[in-house]
Amino acid sequence: MLASMLYRQRILIIDDDINQIKVLKKALSSTGDVFFEQNGLLALQQALVTLPDLILLDIEMPNINGHQVLEQLKLHEQTCHIPVIFITAHHSETEQIKCLSAGAVDFISKPLQPEIVVARVNTHLALRRRELELLALSQKYQITLNSIGDGVVTTDKNGAVTYINPAAELLIGITEQKAIGLIIEELMPLRIGNDGPPHINPIRICIDENRQVGMAVNCQMMRQNGHWVCVEHSAAPLIEPDDKVTGAVIVFHDINEINAMGRIMTHSLQYDQLTNLPNRFLFLDMLNAEISLTPKKPRKIGLIQFDIDNFKSINQEFGFEVGDEILKKTAQIIQSTLQSNEILSRHNADEFRVLASNLTKPSDLANLAMVIREQVKEIISAYPDMEHFSISAGISIFPDDANNGELLMLHADAALQRAKQNASNQGCCFYSQEMESEYILRKHCYSLLKKAITDNSVITLYQPIVDAHSGQLKAVEALMRIQDEDGQLISPDNFIPIAEETRLIIPLGEQMIQRIFEQLHHWSQDGLAPRVCINISVIQFVDPNFVPFLLNAIEQYQVSPNVIELEVTESLMIENIDHIQQDMHTLRALGITISIDDFGTGFSCLSYLKDLPIDVVKIDKSFVAQLSAINTQDILISTIISLAQNMNLASIAEGVETIEQAKALKQLGATCLQGYYFSRPVAASEIKDNYNI
Known part of the structure; x- marks a missing residue:
C-alpha cells in the first residue's frame, strides 16, 4: 500500500511544438512525472524507455504523424495497452471518430486549456489505476487457482x-x-x-x-x-x-x-528435486512411449545429451551451493530455449537430456544444440572468478542410430564422450558419422556468422538494375556476403538458411542495413542517388523491433526513404497479414518502396497480392532462364508482366544472362532487368552511372 501511495504516475508528451510541451508540462507537473519526445520517429523508443501510464500525442508532426505513431505503439507488446489521448486542431465529428477508431481513449482540441487537459488526464489516469488494480486482482486469483x-x-x-x-x-x-x-x-x-x-x-x-x-x-x-x-x-x-x-x-x-x-x-520418484525436471526413469518412459507411436506415425525422434564440462572441479572450487545454482540456471536456460514441445530432463548430477519427438530434419537438432551451448555459456557472467564454463553435447537419432530408448540414450552418451575427447568437434557430436560431417559444416558456417556479427564484417555487394528500354541504371540490389578464414566469400545459399534458423539473420540484417545506409550517404555526397533494393528476411520483417530500428537508422544516416526499396518473399504473405499490412503502410507512407522477390515460385496468392501495399514484383530467374534465342516467349513471364501492369506495379526480371533474354523481356514489357549480362554483384566503388542493353 505504501509503495502505491509513493508511486507517481508517468505521462509522456509526444509533440514537435516545444511551446506546447512547456504548457502541458507545467499544467501536469503536480499530476505525475512528465516526459516528452519531439521526434515522432523516436516516439516508440521513448515509450519503451519510460513506460508511461498515459501518452499525450499530437497529430500534426513532421516525419510521421500522430496516427502513424499510434499504429507503432499498438503493435508493440509493451506499449499496446497504454492509453493515448490525441491533441488535435481539428474539431469535426469525422476527425473525432477517426481518433477514437484508431485506438485513442480521448482527444483534446487546440487551443489547449490547461484546466481541461488536467481534468481529462486525471480521469484517464484514474481509469488506468483501476485497470492495473483489476489486473493485479486477476493475477492474485490465478495464483490462488494454481496453488489449491x-x-x-x-x-x-x-x-x-x-x-x-x-x-x-x-x-x-x-x-x-x-x-x-x-x-x-x-x-x-x-x-x-x-x-x-x-x-x-x-x-x-x-x-x-x-x-x-x-x-x-x-x-x-x-x-x-x-x-x-x-x-x-x-x-x-x-x-x-x-x-x-x-x-x-x-x-x-x-x-x-x-x-x-x-x-x-510418484512425483518424487519421477522428478528431480533440484530442478523439478523429469528424471532418468520418467524420461525413459516418455522416450519409449514416443517410440511406440512411430509405427502409426512414421517420424524421426531426436535426443541431445548435455554434460557440464569439469563440473566436479566447480563443486570442489566453489562449493556445492554454487554448483546447485549452476545446475538450476542451466536447466532454466535450456528450458527457455526449447520451442517445439521438446522434453527436458536431468540425469546423473550434471547431465541433461532433450527429447525432440517431431524431428523434421537432424540439422534442426544441431541448430538447437548450438544455440543452447551459446546461451548456457552466459552463466559465467554471474561468477567473475570462474575462468571457463561450457557444456558438451551428443546427439543420436531414432531410428537411424537405434531402435529402442535404452540404445538411443547409450549412443547419445557415446557421441557426448567423443565431443569431450576431441577438441575439433567444438563441443558437439552426432553418433552418425554422416550426420556428424554435415553438423561440422553447419557449425563452421554458424561460427563464421557469429564472427561476422562480432567483428562487424558483413560484406555488402551491389548488382545493377537497369531500365529495360533505355539501358540506364535505375537501381541496385544490395546483396549480403560473409567470408571464411581465407577471405573466400560464402554462398548465401549456404549461410542464409542457418542464419534464419538460428535467428542470427536479425543482427546480420541490421548490420547490413547500416552498411547500406552509410553507402547511400556517401553516394548522396557524390551527387548520386540510386534506389537500393534490400532483401529483408521474413524472420526480420515480423520482428517487432524491425520497423523502429529501420526508422532510427534512416534518421541516423540522414537517408531519404525515397531511395529505399525493401524486398520481401512471397512466404511473408502467409504470416500475420494484418500486422504485415500495417507495417507496410507505415513504411510506404514515408516513401519507401516495397517489392515481392522471386514472384511465382512461392505461394502466389492473388488475394494477398491485391491487399498488400506493394510497388514491384520481381520475376524469378528460373523463369527467365527458359528464354532463349529460339524460345523468346514464355506464357508465365508474359502473364506476370501483364498482371503487374494491370495492377500498376513495376516488374523486374532477375537472372538475365544473354542479349536474347534481355530483348525478349523488353518486348514482353518488363520494366527493369537484372543479371550477369549487365553485371555481377560488385563493390560499391564499381557501380557505373549508365548501362546499355
Missing part, C-alpha cells in the same frame, strides 16, 4: 477445455498445453463404480440447465494413462452479467488418501 489442492477445469459453452490448474494436471496426467481445446469427455472420462456404465460429465448438465451439479455416488475418472481413480466433484455454470451461460467450471479431487500420497511419492 483441488483440480479445477473450465470449459466454454461447447464443453471445450479453456483452463486447467496444476492440481488437475497432476490428477489427470496431462499438461495444460495439451489439455486446452479438448472436449471435456476426452479430458476426464467418467464412469459409475468399477467397470460400471459411463457417466455424463456434470459440465454438460450445468451448461444445459444453468445450475450447480454435485457428484454422483461412486464416480470414477480415467486418467490419461488409462487408470481409473475415485473422485469427488461439483460443477457450476459460468454466467455473464446478462445471465448468459458462457461455459462451466468443475472442481474435483481424488478421495483416496492413499492415492494422493502415492502421487506425491
Whole structure:
C-alpha cells in the first residue's frame, strides 16, 4: 500500500511544438512525472524507455504523424495497452471518430486549456489505476487457482477445455498445453463404480440447465494413462452479467488418501528435486512411449545429451551451493530455449537430456544444440572468478542410430564422450558419422556468422538494375556476403538458411542495413542517388523491433526513404497479414518502396497480392532462364508482366544472362532487368552511372 501511495504516475508528451510541451508540462507537473519526445520517429523508443501510464500525442508532426505513431505503439507488446489521448486542431465529428477508431481513449482540441487537459488526464489516469488494480486482482486469483489442492477445469459453452490448474494436471496426467481445446469427455472420462456404465460429465448438465451439479455416488475418472481413480466433484455454470451461460467450471479431487500420497511419492520418484525436471526413469518412459507411436506415425525422434564440462572441479572450487545454482540456471536456460514441445530432463548430477519427438530434419537438432551451448555459456557472467564454463553435447537419432530408448540414450552418451575427447568437434557430436560431417559444416558456417556479427564484417555487394528500354541504371540490389578464414566469400545459399534458423539473420540484417545506409550517404555526397533494393528476411520483417530500428537508422544516416526499396518473399504473405499490412503502410507512407522477390515460385496468392501495399514484383530467374534465342516467349513471364501492369506495379526480371533474354523481356514489357549480362554483384566503388542493353 505504501509503495502505491509513493508511486507517481508517468505521462509522456509526444509533440514537435516545444511551446506546447512547456504548457502541458507545467499544467501536469503536480499530476505525475512528465516526459516528452519531439521526434515522432523516436516516439516508440521513448515509450519503451519510460513506460508511461498515459501518452499525450499530437497529430500534426513532421516525419510521421500522430496516427502513424499510434499504429507503432499498438503493435508493440509493451506499449499496446497504454492509453493515448490525441491533441488535435481539428474539431469535426469525422476527425473525432477517426481518433477514437484508431485506438485513442480521448482527444483534446487546440487551443489547449490547461484546466481541461488536467481534468481529462486525471480521469484517464484514474481509469488506468483501476485497470492495473483489476489486473493485479486477476493475477492474485490465478495464483490462488494454481496453488489449491483441488483440480479445477473450465470449459466454454461447447464443453471445450479453456483452463486447467496444476492440481488437475497432476490428477489427470496431462499438461495444460495439451489439455486446452479438448472436449471435456476426452479430458476426464467418467464412469459409475468399477467397470460400471459411463457417466455424463456434470459440465454438460450445468451448461444445459444453468445450475450447480454435485457428484454422483461412486464416480470414477480415467486418467490419461488409462487408470481409473475415485473422485469427488461439483460443477457450476459460468454466467455473464446478462445471465448468459458462457461455459462451466468443475472442481474435483481424488478421495483416496492413499492415492494422493502415492502421487506425491510418484512425483518424487519421477522428478528431480533440484530442478523439478523429469528424471532418468520418467524420461525413459516418455522416450519409449514416443517410440511406440512411430509405427502409426512414421517420424524421426531426436535426443541431445548435455554434460557440464569439469563440473566436479566447480563443486570442489566453489562449493556445492554454487554448483546447485549452476545446475538450476542451466536447466532454466535450456528450458527457455526449447520451442517445439521438446522434453527436458536431468540425469546423473550434471547431465541433461532433450527429447525432440517431431524431428523434421537432424540439422534442426544441431541448430538447437548450438544455440543452447551459446546461451548456457552466459552463466559465467554471474561468477567473475570462474575462468571457463561450457557444456558438451551428443546427439543420436531414432531410428537411424537405434531402435529402442535404452540404445538411443547409450549412443547419445557415446557421441557426448567423443565431443569431450576431441577438441575439433567444438563441443558437439552426432553418433552418425554422416550426420556428424554435415553438423561440422553447419557449425563452421554458424561460427563464421557469429564472427561476422562480432567483428562487424558483413560484406555488402551491389548488382545493377537497369531500365529495360533505355539501358540506364535505375537501381541496385544490395546483396549480403560473409567470408571464411581465407577471405573466400560464402554462398548465401549456404549461410542464409542457418542464419534464419538460428535467428542470427536479425543482427546480420541490421548490420547490413547500416552498411547500406552509410553507402547511400556517401553516394548522396557524390551527387548520386540510386534506389537500393534490400532483401529483408521474413524472420526480420515480423520482428517487432524491425520497423523502429529501420526508422532510427534512416534518421541516423540522414537517408531519404525515397531511395529505399525493401524486398520481401512471397512466404511473408502467409504470416500475420494484418500486422504485415500495417507495417507496410507505415513504411510506404514515408516513401519507401516495397517489392515481392522471386514472384511465382512461392505461394502466389492473388488475394494477398491485391491487399498488400506493394510497388514491384520481381520475376524469378528460373523463369527467365527458359528464354532463349529460339524460345523468346514464355506464357508465365508474359502473364506476370501483364498482371503487374494491370495492377500498376513495376516488374523486374532477375537472372538475365544473354542479349536474347534481355530483348525478349523488353518486348514482353518488363520494366527493369537484372543479371550477369549487365553485371555481377560488385563493390560499391564499381557501380557505373549508365548501362546499355
